[in-house]
Amino acid sequence: MKRKSLILLPAILAILLAGCAKAETTVKESPKPQEKKPVEIKNDPNVFPIYSDVYSGGLEVEFSHLESKPSAKVRVYIWEGTCSVKKVDEDPFAGNECLSIVAKVGTWFGFGFHKVNPGSQNMEGFEKGHLKFAIKAAPGAGDVKVLIKHSYSTESWLNLDDYGFKADNQWHQISIPLSDFIPAVNFKDVNIFFGMAQGKKFVPGSKYWLDEIYWTKD
Numbered sequence: 001m002k003r004k005s006l007i008l009l010p011a012i013l014a015i016l017l018a019g020c021a022k023a024e025t026t027v028k029e030s031p032k033p034q035e036k037k038p039v040e041i042k043n044d045p046n047v048f049p050i051y052s053d054v055y056s057g058g059l060e061v062e063f064s065h066l067e068s069k070p071s072a073k074v075r076v077y078i079w080e081g082t083c084s085v086k087k088v089d090e091d092p093f094a095g096n097e098c099l100s101i102v103a104k105v106g107t108w109f110g111f112g113f114h115k116v117n118p119g120s121q122n123m124e125g126f127e128k129g130h131l132k133f134a135i136k137a138a139p140g141a142g143d144v145k146v147l148i149k150h151s152y153s154t155e156s157w158l159n160l161d162d163y164g165f166k167a168d169n170q171w172h173q174i175s176i177p178l179s180d181f182i183p184a185v186n187f188k189d190v191n192i193f194f195g196m197a198q199g200k201k202f203v204p205g206s207k208y209w210l211d212e213i214y215w216t217k218d
């Protein structure tokens with residue numbers, strides 16, 4: 001009798017282990033309910049928010065395709081209708097909302113936060129600072145580059161590959177020294193605070209999310 005039990009033991013263990021393994025693979029997280037959390041608004045003289053629902057102290061922004069704010073000092077333009085830009089509340093990097101960007105079919109896409117009324121801003125004091133933002137990209141999305149436009153018509157672009165961009169469906173906080181932009185930014189006369197376009201490779205339908213875009217003094 002004892003001998004029979006010993007022979008059966010490995011078989012029983014195998015069945016138990018198989019049961020455990022199966023249980024692990026079928027576990028699913030239940031979806032979290034969407035709820036608006038109160039956001040503690042921060043104010044930091046070293047942070048100039050371009051798009052944020054966490055930091056105050058920025059300029060009024062109008063998304064020209066979504067709303068009309070005649071008093072706005074910054075206007076988001078979608079260049080030649082090449083993408084959609086929407087405010088969404090799913091999985092923001094911080095606060096309660098972020099931007100969802102989807103490239104349309106075509107050969108390129110881009111959009112930017114343009115200074116308006118008037119079309120120029122003196123940003124002296126940010127020479128040693130950073131352009132900071134969080135970006136998430138769906139797997140398969142093309143790479144992207146970012147723009148600061150200054151001196152009325154000078155465009156300084158930087159490809160994000162060197163700054164931690166990955167199309168892996170995860171948020172990545174990017175921090176670019178403002179002194180890295182070439183040609184060097186003329187801080188007295190900034191016309192576009194932040195622009196984004198496809199980098200080396202355009203993939204129609206690429207999906208991106210952006211959140212918490214700031215210029216910082218440090």
Ligand SMILES: [Ca+2]
Nearest residue numbers: 053094095097
């Ligand atoms: Ca946010």
